[in-house]
Amino acid sequence: MAKVSISEAARLTGKSRTTLHRLIKTGELSTCAGVRNSKMIDISELIRVFGDISSTTVEQPEEQVSGQRVTVSYTANEQLVHSLKQEVEHLRTLVSAQESHIDSLKQSLHLLEHKKETALPVLPAGKWWQFWK
Template identity: 35%
Template structure:
């Protein structure tokens, strides 16, 4: 006997009496009970022996308890197995997502490296071409410098001629203004 207090259902299994009969005996005061913290009615083993005597078989309750705990452990283990399977599935999905991200990053880096190598090859070809035709580059730059110098001189000459023409016009306007000022009132009126 591992337990000393039993619920009404456990007393039913121990004595073979129905729950209704046990409840009637409790109400009639023939069988005394106590209550646990949750308010469950508990019957002491000695009380069951006092009232039901030889009808009590505590082995039936212990077997029932063993089967229930075995059922709970089997139920718990199958629940744990299912939870572990679910967790494994989630982690597998997460690892696959991470692998896919790594594959995409690798592809992106390979493409970037390829473009960088192509750019480097282009620069190398340009430098090689420049080294081979260095005299051509220098000559082309000198030609451009001469052309720019000639255009600058032509622009300066044109600017000087425009300044001279503007000064001539300005002088004519000043002379005309001065003549207009020197006229008398009657000359201005009739002209």
């Protein structure tokens, strides 16, 4: 018969994957190797353990998602986006203030370096000890 993955078997039987893994570990439910040695369960094995499977097997492409639900309202998302935009603006203001502060410090440093060059004392010509005479 057809073989299904553990997730698909959980969906078919209405049991959780954890329950199926526990039954596999205790030996009550047997598995077989599938593609790339993944655990697969034969549908006849599911019928043996759980009885008649009420839902019919409908094959869906793996990339198709079914049963999506919106868990967060749009207004909550809009509020979050608004608060994040405000935070970004605040951070931009802080960065701008820091950059202007850095520029002013650079100018101050440049002025201090310029004063050092011109403020060096000029010693009289001759030997240095003659300065004390």
